[in-house]
Amino acid sequence: DTEVYPEDIPLNIVYEDDDLLLVNKKAGMVVHPGYNNASGTLVNALAFHLQGNEFMKEHNIRPGLVHRIDKNTSGLLVIAKNEISMAKLAKQFYDHSIERSYKALVWGDFEENGGTITGFIGRSPRDRRVFQLYSDESKGKWSVTHFTVLERFGFAALIECRLETGRTHQIRVHLRSTGHPLFSDDTYGGAEVVCGPEGNKFKQFIRNCFELMPRQGLHAQSLGFVHPSSKEKVFFNSELPEDFQAVLEK
Numbered sequence: 001d002t003e004v005y006p007e008d009i010p011l012n013i014v015y016e017d018d019d020l021l022l023v024n025k026k027a028g029m030v031v032h033p034g035y036n037n038a039s040g041t042l043v044n045a046l047a048f049h050l051q052g053n054e055f056m057k058e059h060n061i062r063p064g065l066v067h068r069i070d071k072n073t074s075g076l077l078v079i080a081k082n083e084i085s086m087a088k089l090a091k092q093f094y095d096h097s098i099e100r101s102y103k104a105l106v107w108g109d110f111e112e113n114g115g116t117i118t119g120f121i122g123r124s125p126r127d128r129r130v131f132q133l134y135s136d137e138s139k140g141k142w143s144v145t146h147f148t149v150l151e152r153f154g155f156a157a158l159i160e161c162r163l164e165t166g167r168t169h170q171i172r173v174h175l176r177s178t179g180h181p182l183f184s185d186d187t188y189g190g191a192e193v194v195c196g197p198e199g200n201k202f203k204q205f206i207r208n209c210f211e212l213m214p215r216q217g218l219h220a221q222s223l224g225f226v227h228p229s230s231k232e233k234v235f236f237n238s239e240l241p242e243d244f245q246a247v248l249e250k
Helices: 042-049 054-058 083-093 170-177 200-212 242-249
Strands: 013-016 020-025 074-079 097-108 114-123 130-136 143-150 158-164 218-226 233-237
Touching: 020 042, 074 083, 097 170, 097 242, 114 170, 130 170, 130 218, 143 170, 158 170, 200 242
Parallel strands: 074 218
Antiparallel strands: 013 020, 020 074, 097 158, 097 218, 114 130, 114 143, 143 158, 218 233
């Protein structure tokens, strides 16, 4: 357990009150300090932003992370600023009552306009850093993703994913299992030409797209939950980042 040092790193804070704050995290930023990432993380930035906060002092300046998103995924994260918020938000995640939607750019086209992907997510026996989908419950944790096709590009599609469970790499693993890996996802088979027309012209076009967005096409677009103090349902939405938009336009 490494000590967390406050660092003055600019954050895109979408909303903040006495109980919680929402950050729109940029792709490339690690959420939590750990192996190879002792500094420069979202937690270091939050430690700086919340320096006077009592809850932070009690928790060895560890902010109330209720959930995480991958380093190379952009989008919304909610952070608790006190013990009660932490407990109430954590319970909503545990109960799967938080509404979470993601925009994902994936390889291939779909016959259907939407669907649900389920299975047990566990670590790959070949590489512990990678996860895969199993049909055997002894090999992983149950996971559910609902998806809707928003736009079709022939060789790729823009979809919306709604998470019922929040397993590590869930969307990336689920989509790969259906033969639609995330565009530009080098861990799960999306950073190569998966389908599309033959020839160097198309390959060059895809290389240009990868250069525009050198990370998986996944953005945590929205979060809806019951506010721990007001008990009212709140809903937050975030814009697609520039790299993602640039690839869509291309």
